[in-house]
Amino acid sequence: MEDFLTQLTSKYNFWAYIVLMMVGLYAMIAKGNLIKKLIGLSIFQTAIMLFYVAIGSKAGATIPILRDHTLKGVIDFVEYINPLPHVLMLTAIVVSVATLGVALALVLRVYDVHQTLEEDEILEKIKNP
Amino acid sequence: MKKTALLAVILTGALLILSMENFPSWGDVQSPASLHLSRHFIEKSYEQTLTPNLVTAVLGDYRGFDTMLETVVVFTAALACFLVIRLPRDVCTPGLFYYRHTRTGLVVRKHDACELPGENPTFERVDSDWPPHDVVVVSTCRMVIPFIQLFGLYVVAHGHYSPGGGFQGGVIFAASYVLLAVSHDLRTLVHRLNERVTHLLSAAGVLLFFGVGLFGMAMGLNFLDYGALEGVLGMSLASGHSLGILLVEIGVGMTVTAALVIIFKLLSSRGTVTEGL
Amino acid sequence: MHDVVLTILPLLFGSFLAILAGWTRSALVYPLGVVALALSTGFCVKLLLGVLSTGTATYLLGGWSPPWGIVFVIDTFSAGMMLLISGSALLTYLAFRAEIIEGFAEKTAAFVALLLLTVAGHMGIVATGDLFNLYVLIEVAALSGYALLGYGSGRAPLASLNYLCVGSVGASLYLLGVGYLYILTGTLNMADLAQIMLAAPVTASLHGAVAVILFGLWVKMALFPFHGWLPGAYAMSSPVAAALLAPLTTKVMVYVVIRLLIGVIPGAAIPEALPDVAMLLGTAAIFAGSLMAYRQIDQRRMIAYILVAEVGYMVGGMFIGNRTAMTGAMLHIFADALMTLTLFLALGSIARQRGEMVLANMRGLFRTMPFTMAAFVLGAMSMIGVPPLFGFFSKWYLLSGALESGQYLFMVGLLVSSLVNVVLFFRIFETAFFDEPGESVRDIEHWSRVTPLAVAAVLLIVAGLSSGLIVDRLIAGIIPASLI
Known part of the structure; x- marks a missing residue:
């Protein structure tokens, strides 16, 4: 039990991302409104970004921009947090924004065709036009 | 349906929680993720690229191909929105149009008009249910917008030394145009920055990035090797890399600005790019 | 030296130029796409020949050595995939010339650019080592x-x-x-x-x-x-x-x-447990895909469901866990891509003449569009698994691999789906062969559409006859020796 508790406390960042991710996934599966589904997708992707950023953290380190006094001397990697996850997530953020833009464009077209954004109403209209 | 969804979600979450058993604790300095690649980047990248901001160095140089593709993704999104929702230019989309008599302030409503009348000094177009322009909003935004744009340029240019870079700066720059459209109307924005210009600008941005890559090939190195800039203006290898990152960031900034403005215009006007908001 | 990256760069470059051209000289857009795809295909051929003679090629993007930078790694199998992707995209692009130029009006440039980008993306997926x-x-x-x-x-x-x-x-x-x-x-x-x-x-x-x-x-x-x-x-x-x-x-x-x-x-x-789950899902995909395909009225939708079954083939094949089945799964990637291409190109030509793709609209096609239908028959026969077409050989490897490991349910799935394909495609052949075309039907077969289709169909035979060579030269060397 104690083991479990230490596990829980030393890794609470991972718990947070999993809970957030599942909220997003639930919205995507269970919500009928297309916009709500897209919001779920955004939450889902954001949770993964949080996970990556958490990988980059180091206890007692600062942001990965070298300070003047270290430029001349030896750079100690313990002083700066890991820049790589930040780089990767910059890319992932851009990708998710782009995906959201395209998705909203498609939603607009769907609305033009079916005059509704509720999935069950759309299916109803397809069945009995 | 909702219960099955909930069950599936809880099950997935439980599996994910079980699978993080062997992860290092949060903030562990000796975890594999902080050692292998990351250590090399922190210790070596300044002498190789002369860029104190490590994120910019890795993003623009070591993983420059990723960044190019990421710019391509933004470019793709703009094209995708254009392809999916842009209405054909020659098709009439009838609607209500409002005109205000400039002297008296009376608003005239016109039904089912397709042809937009040309410039007319006595009447001006106004948006449908939009109140007459608020002087406070308009003049405040007019004063703020240039500063936002200046800040955007600063963020692009200063990405080497502080948080920033092409994406961030490009987004800030695009936000200034969105503010212009929100405070005035979309027509003002289109008048300033028409469709053709935004599309050409978005392509030019990726082409600049691509061109830096091709320059490397032309100098006998690999694609995107900024080492090719060594010797240009008498620069050392590392400052060549630094300049390469700057050029690339400018290209990224151009594409991001243009693409976001394209997407904003298309979405807010439902594909007509003249009306809306 | 730059062969690896030159397969993708023309596509990216072409897409940027297409947008520039679209807002300045729109007549240039379509030829630009042809040039980009042709260049890319040409470099893929060169790359494949190079890889066959000198072995795996790597390319350091940005000149940074791995693992710090990003690399492209091309072995014989991936070189074959690259050629398959760019080649099939080129054939599609040529065959649908009329649709691309007329169908999109002022959006042609955007469409062509997106098409080039998606091809570049798919080729990059194959090439990258990161x-x-x-x-x-x-x-x-x-x-x-x-x-x-x-x-x-x-x-x-x-x-x-x-x-x-x-x-x-x-x-x-x-x-x-x-x-x-x-x-x-x-x-x-x-x-x-x-x-x-x-x-x-x-x-x-x-x-x-x-x-x-x-x-x-x-x-x-x-x-x-x-x-x-x-x-x-x-x-x-x-x-x-x-x-x-x-x-x-x-x-x-x-x-x-x-x-x-x-x-x-x-x-x-x-x-x-993962291989078992994969086998289960793969087998289920085969049965479900075939069953759903049987129930479709629209022919494009029907082939789409057959694709679902084909995914089951490949997933099953790679998780059976022996050399023969893995070879079969890898060979089936090529085979499936080629026959899907043939079928969709043929259906595209037919749809342009006849409109909606339901059985009733396919009457008398053998008389009015003989070449298109001949290619369609070849694609369909390959889908069914008739020798000496490509589809037969990959299916043969998959079947014998499943037999070696005693995966009998998967074998039954393969056979059942082949039988269902027989029924599905002969339904089309019957309507197209025996029924009279309507009075008002005026089908045209233009050489510009038939040629790419014919290339795809002939490739099915050629690749089928040389499938031993493909396995020896492209695939066998890639599978690790530990997999028996």
């Missing part, structure tokens, strides 16, 4: 694909939006799995990762990472029960987009899984 770069390339390929499939009237946007949601979740799960591997090993480069994973302790987290990655890729490749988006997306969209993407998307994802399985993830890191 796990995160793979994610970005997946998104480049997918995002442009959503737009191409979503352009159309009626239900196309909804189908594409559906695809977008499912596809984004799949890609995000893949990204999550990459994050898991990164936190455990500290690297993103595939070769480096393979080294580290061999030495790494096998833990629950490692199993979790592999499971999440594979799960995400299964979602992307439309493996049953995640196949819901595929039939809608391919049947509702414009025929150009369907013919372009149907041969590529699922096959490239299958390629990624195979590459990870044989080159990166050591056997110990794969959770024990």
